[in-house]
Amino acid sequence: MNIPPRHPHRVGAALPAKGRTWAAISADLQEMKAGDPDWKGGRLPALTYFLDEATYEVQGQAYQRFISEPVGFPSSGRMLQEIFSMALPLFAAPEEAGASFTTGGTESVFQAIKTARGRTRDLRNDRYGRFNIVAPETAHPCLDKAAELMDIEVRRVAVDDERRGHAASVQAAMDDRTMMVYASAPCYPFGVFDRIEELGALAQSAGVWLHVDACWGGFLAPFAKKLGRPIPRWDFSVAGVSSISADLHKFGYAPKGASLVMYRDAAVQRYERFEFSNWPRGSYVSPSFLGTKPAGAVASAWSVLQFLGEEGFMGATAKVLEATARLVAGVNAIPGLRCVEPAGECAIVVFESTDAGVDITAVAERLLARGWVRGQMREPRGIHQGVNPAHLESMGDYLRELADATEYVRANRVTGKFNEHTY
Template sequence: MSKLTTDPRPSHEKNAEITMAIPEKGIARDAILSELRALKQDDFDWRGGRLPSYTYYLDEKTLDLQRDAYGEYISENALGAGRAFKSLEIMTNDIKAMSKSLFHAPAGAGASFTSGGTESVFMAVKTARDRARYERGEPHGRYRIVSCVTAHPCLDKAAQLLDVDVIRTPHDTEFRADADLMRAAIDERTIMLYVSAPNFPFGTFDPISKIGALAEETMLWLHVDACWGGFLSPFAERLGYPVPLWDFRVPGVTSLSADIHKFGYAAKGASIIIYRSSEIQQFETFSFSGWPRGTYVTPTFLGTKAGGAVAAAWAVMRNLGMEGYLRAARETMEATTKLVAGLNAIPEIKCLTPNGESNLVTFVANDPALDIYAVADRLEAKGWFRGRMRDPKGIQQGVNPAHLPVVQDYLKAVREAVAFVKAEAIRDTAYDERSY
């Protein structure tokens, strides 16, 4: 990977925090674009499979369609969908319908288009909270959500903003939620059970059928976080991979979130939140009339929304179709399988969950003398950006079709990194806890 040795900007612009200001005279378009391209040279090569997440790349054809569709709606604001921009309402409704069909939502299900998984989860928590406040007659009631420790941190972000408490229970030996421990954590203030399909640290599915039965028994809201795998798992299942039931086919599932801008290959930000019943959505909507302008209503958290994100998601979903998504899933899961097999063939390391359920891989040191973070450092120095696990200490990554052509290159880099760290007896004392 090419790395810039110097910042391409003029010296007076390098310390942007201190010196950057809007220029008195505008800079020419070509100069700006040239500067952008120069700046990007210092980024990791996501097209070449060097990133474990952040980007979800299928091919240039799909990327070009993203750009073109987004560009057609780069100025339109989806806040005005249905009034100023009727086309955005049509596309949004199409996206909802396609998603509900994919996830086996029943007739009468409701849905909203959001900017990403964090907003989708936020809306699930907000809607569950407001419904509970209404049903319990507690306008300011404070409640609890029970999840596994592996639940994505966006749950706690939403809960913190909404004055809800999250109770995280330990995972079992297979890195899944333990339904019995979740049951034991339920009390009279609990309003929601939260499960992952799959969880991000380990790539395993929580026992959603079992927890769905618990949700029905206790009459609690059950949210399924499928933000990572929602647009991969249905296709991996069709290809014969051992994906457990996780969507609305499971009785007890109340809501489900899935990111279209991950393995739906839409432009960011595009996600979907689906509710088993559209009646629930009365508690999702924000409405305010206490100002001179009139009633202001939004279905989700954001006001202004990028029309381009709606258009790109609509275009890509229809362009790829089931055939295209099956191809993408086949390449992704083939790359994952080859990666796991190759990593497990290196004696000093081992993968934690080579179960074929998802495209998330975590590997740890099999040799106590090997510092796995030092291996990650060496890989990054060679151009392979790595995600790092804290508990247990390991290297974690997601897999997408861009990784399939470079699996052997990456395995060679891992073998070299392991040998280098062992030979130099390197210990890495610094740890960057950022996992996303």
């Protein structure tokens, strides 16, 4: 008898014949969660951005209150406008600036590219030609994802000796089909800012859009600068910057599903919208990629901004900067390891092995076995560590574990297998 292969997505569960109690469901959820990383304890390199239990409670309570409501009710409309009013000044936005709330950095970047393409089509009177975007090789892959969906070419170019995108390399790849220059503040692989003042001047002279991806640093860099950190100019204070994406669900300490895309001139947002009326129901208008959006994410982001205020964000950022400084100093003090320079400019640190007897991939595997999930870098081969407030308390334990793992790998001549999918 031929038995068909089991479907890979139909494993171990069927719809219950009768509904189960919440107590039973809750117990199952808790059991499943038991194997997850201790993200509150600082054992993840990124993905989660835990500040403290009080902020976490505000997140959850606000989300719960709006958990079944869509964006579009008067309450969410008011909260969105207030989020924009609170956020835009952090990015030196002019009075005529506008913003949209999205579900994450990928959607924010998508919206910026769609808006830039629509504006470019009108300015060049070219509705059907294929355009290109020029970006440093360190740009986030969401750029290519969005460009693939919109049939736009992405040209990635080399960075300089500090791994920063710069004007000379970008300009060499531009032509008359270039619609956008893309920069990062900072780039995710190395945590360094592209040379955005250079790129702003280039974009202005070429008459093209400059988007700044600040999904990581957007709600960190403004407060770091106020704390005296030497942050380069990267926001709307730089002439030529057309749009900025910044994630509220990173260092804005909102729950997942909260990001902003901001525009120097709100008038361009007419290109951001999708409008359709060629069906029986009537006109359909959507301000961004998703149709229905959860009001819970909006309410939670608004509540966290209100709860923390500037003082709270300054305190959170101080913790991030201190944890980053401890990480850089601690790694550099371990024989056989060193941080890739510039190190820790915006809470991302990459470190590598300087000892042929220490396989850095094996070090990462040893740490994972001890409960420390680490990102792995391919070029250069190393460990990638994002820093958030949760890492401050655990930093001493982590550095001791890192030193022990390094010595274990050296003493036992352990080699590892690089995992392409650690991000």
